[in-house]
Amino acid sequence: MLELVAEGETKPGPITSDLYRERGVFDFQEAHLVLDGLAYCRSPVLAGLPAERVVVDNSKAHQERMFSRLSVTDFGQEVLDGELDFSQYNPIHRWWGGTELTNDRLWRWDALGRTLVAP
Template identity: 50%
Template sequence: MELWFDPDPNDQLQLACLLDHVRSHPETVAKLELRLVGFDLMMIEPTWKGWSEVPLVKVRPAHVEAASKVWRAYRASTPEASFDVLQHDLSAFPLLRPALLDLLQELPWSGSGLGATEMRLLELIGAGFMGTNTLFYLRGFRQRGVFNDKEIGTLLEGLAHGPQPAIAGLDDELRVIDPENRRARVEAYRRSRLTVTEFGKAVLAGGEDLSRHNPIDRWWGGTHLTNDNLWRWNLALTKS
């Protein structure tokens, strides 16, 4: 049984979750093989002939243990276990370590209070990307692959709708449109013309911290991030 998972962080988490699930079923583990996919499977043409050239490895019990450590660490009530697991041997899954590092970088950074994707969105808007299409759909510009389109919208709303907004111009109707009404929300995003506020410019320059002026209430894996329980990332974990 071959497993194919994209290299992006969410797919690698799904792989870790799956292997943790089969951990207690050695008869299933014995049947598993993993393709080390280093590209986006959705971008491959149906006529592509290189499937057999993707490296194939046999999944061993030791591999399952390593993946299980990652999954259980991510579900823990603090990010400390995820940081610690980076010190373990994850060489059996060469895409898992960078995926976990990408996820850790989405914790609020020391100094700005923004995760890596939030900071990149602010940088792009500051560079003149006023429309949302680039922010949603052009990953090459975003340079971040942790969040899907819907989650990018949530990040933009967090930057725009706090007491001290970092961006302006996000359509106000997004405050009241049902989160499940995707069509109406997409239209509202398309109407938006984004700019960076003076406060946002100060955050970009390192002079302000978004979390000191706005409420934080979101989940990172099993960690509930709030202003009173704010784990930060700066190439190491800190708690403020």
């Protein structure tokens, strides 16, 4: 998602749709939750969503969210550049495919060695 915004896509709808279509990992609802996690956290990597998270039954807030213009924060750019690690500044706690992900249990991808690195 961060890469999509950095490449110029600023609308939440296309970002979550592109992520689903290109990666096939998240469904639309989960993609929106991931987007929220990047914007509504201690050290956000994305800016531009409404100040408050959207409540399901609030159509005005939902409309405002859909017309938001996202941008990468300075911190987000440092994460993209590999200079900083998102998980060192933000708590991670979620379930994915039956696996509980937390800061102390995050596996990493080593792009140079093309291998997974244990926590």
